[in-house]
Amino acid sequence: MSRTPLHFEMQRFSFTNPLISIVIILIRAPLHFTVPISEFYPFGPENGDSALLQDDEISSEEIKLIFGSFTLFQVEHRKLFVNLNGIISFDTEIPYFSNKAVSAMGYSTIAVFYSDIDTHVTGQPEVVHGRVYYRLTNDSNLLQKFKAKVLSTFHDSRVFDPKSMLIATWHKVGYFPEKHDKKNTFQAILAQGRLHSYVQFLYADDGIQWTASEGKDPHHPEIPAQVGFFNDDGREWPFNISGKESVVNINNLLISSTAQNAENSNELDGQEEDYYNEVVSVSSDDYDDDEEMTEQAKSTLPPAPPVDELMTTTTSVSTEPTENIATSQREAVSTVAPMLETTSESGMAPSTLPPCPDSTYQNGCPHDCTEEVVSSRCTRCNCPDVQDETTQTTSTGSMTTFAPPAAPIDRHDAPPPENAAGYSTNTGNPGAKTCQSAGGSACHPNAQCHDSAVGYCCQCSYGYYGNGIECLPNGIAQRINGKVYGQVNGQELPEMDLHTYAEPSDGRAYTAISKMEPNVGRSFLLLNTLGNVMGWLFAKPSSPGSYNGVELTGVRLNRTATVHIGDSHTVTVQQEFTSRDVLDYMKVKMYVIGNLPELPVNATVDFGEYSEEFNRASPGVVKSYSTSEVAINFPGQVTSGAPLKYSITVDQTIRYDECMAKPFDKPTHIILKTERSYVYYDANEKIVRYASANTVDLRTATQDDPCRANDCDQPHMTCVAQQNVHKCLCLDGYELTFADSYDRKGTCVDIDECSRRTHRCDSNAACHNTEGSYTCICNVGYRGTGYKCISK
Incomplete structure (x- = not known):
């Protein structure tokens, strides 16, 4: 027969709610047949699609899901990003291609056909350049079409009633660098029903013509396209063909499932039988009875997770036993077992599987925790994200951990990160x-x-x-991604995105913070220190022996900066940098709290050139204190002539883990010189940008260490060099006060974070000031850390 049947493969993951699961529909054609482009859901600008710019390394803006949340690997997501390189991400955009396994990225993603796509246009008018389109739609006809396919394929999906869906299309996309002789076309649809989530992949007729680009690194051949489902905690479900040259055959998979096949698969016993029938099924409506599954077809199917890993949370899912399904249903929704019989989580034979990871709880799971099977052999304790009801912050911890305002974490008592430098x-x-x-x-x-x-x-x-x-x-550009939270001028800031691009070869650093409203964005121009720390990390050493922040800290540090602007504005900045992810980006969380001057529309801020001295005050602690004068200009406005000026002081402490097995062999004083400093707020894009060129140098031979002989001998006090003079500063949790106008030294006294409302206790907790710190205690009727309290 000559026809073009569509075949569905169903993969179901179980989630926290036992009645919610996700079903992945992969529409593929059998060998020698393909899916025509006419079977795609309508796409393009004429259908209301948005489109990514024709470029290399680009992502969509954040897409808020109007159909509620989309659940993947037991995690609900309410936003996603469509990325150029054939991948949909949930936590953050992933615009840059990384020649590594998607599973190691540390992000929750759906890899439709992850590869180094390039749609950049430079001339070549005769070439049809590819585009990436996407839209959310609640078109009733499209929803009905999708619903009909689901209901005709899955016997237990009668209640599926989608309200909206995302359609993402990669149409005739080429590969890096700007190659268009071969093109790929594929589509992904995401839909959320009341009980199930669905993902549909479509690969077009002759639509997969390339699997890897020419590569950005000539020394490392590029991995072929990757396909599968990945979670940020390491759980994954890649297809067997993912990352292999055979991924080119993803659009000519032959799947045959007859009643005989179903009977054979039912030889599996007990729980496994139910699992396979419910979790891995294919439609055989359009196949001839004499068709068989080829070995090539089997090899393209994704390996299933171990049975026990998913079945532990599916016991209350409504399922129909195989024996209750009519014969016709067995033919339509039968089981594919051959690919699953010997597949383990790691792909290794059972005798070679690694041992289970050590458990924190050696004597069984604590009360309020549940034992969860994480593989066919291992279990773990799944506990609520709360700890003791009283958590004490201290000023002496070597590492700090910060979190968004909704769930603050102890900022001093966190243990040093795994594999931290030196220890x-x-x-x-x-x-x-x-x-x-x-x-x-x-x-x-x-x-x-x-x-x-x-x-x-x-x-x-x-x-x-x-x-x-x-x-x-050396010489390779680096990127930092992160989130910014906080409260400025009494206004709670929404979660904002931070992106930094750094060129260590010449010390340039560019930082952008997006989703920033104009009234706050203009004020953030005065917080150049947010970008300046990136300059310190990647500054270019200008003399032998000088070093930048990466050389000192690796990519793990915590920074607290107190910024005084003029006489009446103070802001505290807390930053936690964590190690690079698989994309070679560092990750940072930033919390900003305080008061900033409000700047008028079109105001510009000029920091000029300036220097800061960074001093290693003790092992794992760097301090810096600097003062600069910035000019505020008001283009188009009549002023007295001279620009408004603010004096800005930055008092910062950087903590990191230092190797204690050898003496510190670097200079203790480093001077950071910042030139071509530039700050700008784009009201249209709601982005504030910081840019600078940075070098690090040593103190010259003629410059004595001003802290060599000092009088900073009071409790909780330390000395920091400021140019050619020394300055006495207080440790974290203390501030400098003077008894009278004759007191030149001052005294460090405790800061009452509770009365100043600079604490980070939960709204359902009480703040209690302590010496150099404070304690958060959950109110009666609540339990938790004090930074996060939940109702008992």
């Missing part, structure tokens, strides 16, 4: 005292391990820079 106890092997006993996890792959009498330290190899735990290649 052998943080290398993943706490008992290790030597490089040999620490094993391969001691240092970064591009670093050497060096033993000493008291432990070991790591040093980056030639051609790389960092602290040995993290090593970056």
Whole structure:
């Protein structure tokens, strides 16, 4: 027969709500047949689609899901991003292609055909350049079409009633660098019903013509396109063909499922039988009875997670036993078992599977926790995200952890990060005292391990820079992604996105914070320090022995900066930098609280050129204190002539983990010089931008250390060099006060964060001031950390 049947493969994941699951429909054609473009859902500008710019490395704006939340791997998502490179992400945009496994990115994603797509246009008018389209729609005809396909395929989906769906289309897209001789066309549809979520993939007739680009790195061939479902906690479901050259055959898969096949698969016993019938099924309505599944077809199907991993939370899902399904239904919704019989979570035979990870709870799960099976062999405790009802912050912790206002985390007591620089106890092997006993996890792959009498330290190899735990290649641009939260001028800030692009080869750093309303965005021009820390991290060393922030801290540090603007405005900035993700981006969370001057429309801020001195005050602690004068200009407005000027002081403390197994062998004082500083607020895009060129240098031979002899000897006090003079500063949690006009030294006194309302206790908690810190205690009827309290 000559026809073009569509075949559905169903994969179901179970979620927290036992009645909610996700079904992934992969529409593919059998061998020698393809899915015509006419079977795609309508797309393009004529159908109301938005389109990504024709470029390389680009993503959509945040798309808020009007059909509620979309649940993937037990996590509900209310926003998503359509990315150029054939991937849909939920937590953040992923505009840049990374030649690594999607599973290692650390993001929740749906990889439709993840590859290095390039739609950039430079001339070539005769070439039809590809586009990426997307839209949310509640068109009743399209919803009915999608619903009909689901109901005709899945026997237990009678209540499916989609209200809206996302349609994302990659149409005739080429590959990097600006190649269009081969083109790919594919589409993804996401829909949420009352009980189930559905994803549909379509691959066009002759629509997959390339699997990998020419690559951005000539020394590392590019991985072929990847397809599958991935969660940010490491759970994944990649297709067997994902990352293989055979992924080109994703649009000519032959799936045959007859009554005989179903009977054979039912030889599986008990729970597995129910699992396969409910979780992995295909439609055979359009196949001839004599068709068979080819080995090639089997190889393209995704491996199923271990049975126990998903069945532990599906016990209350309404399922129909196989024996209750009519024969005709068995033919229409039968089971594909051959691909699943020997598949383990890691793809290894059972005898070679790694041991289960160590459990924090050796004597069983605590009360209020449930035991959860995470694979066919291992279990873990699934506990509420709350701790003891009283949490004490201190001023002496070596690392700080910050969180969004809705769920603040102790900003001082968090343990040092795993594999933090220098401490052998943080290398993943706490008992290790030597490089040999620490094993391969001691240092970064591009670093050497060096033993000493008291432990070991790591040093980056030639051609790389960092602290040995993290090593970056010389001369390669770096990116930082993050989130910004806070409260400014009494106004709670919405969650905002931060993106930094840095060129270490010349010390340039560009930082942008988006989703910022004009009344706040203009004021943020005065917070150049938000971008300046990026300049310190990636500054270009200008003399032998000088070093930047990455060389000192790797990519893990915490920074607290108190910014005084004029006489009456103060802002506190807290930043937590964590290690790079698989995209080679550092990650940062930032919290800003305080008061800022309100600047008029079109005001510009000029920071000029300035210097800051960074001093290693103690192991793992860097301090800096600087004062600068900035000019505020008002184009088009009549003023007295001279611009308005503000004096801005920045008092900052940076904490990181330092290797204690050897003496500190770097200069303790580094001068950061910032030139071509530029700040700008774009009201149309609601983005504030910071840019600068940065170098780090040593103190000259003629410059004495002003802190060599100082009188900063009061409790909770330290000395910081400011140009050629010293300044006495207080430790975190204290502030400097003077007894009278004759008191030149001052005294460090406790800051009452509670009365000043600079604490981060939950709204259902009471703040209690302590010496150098404060305590948050949940109110009666609530339990939690004090930073996060939930009703009992």
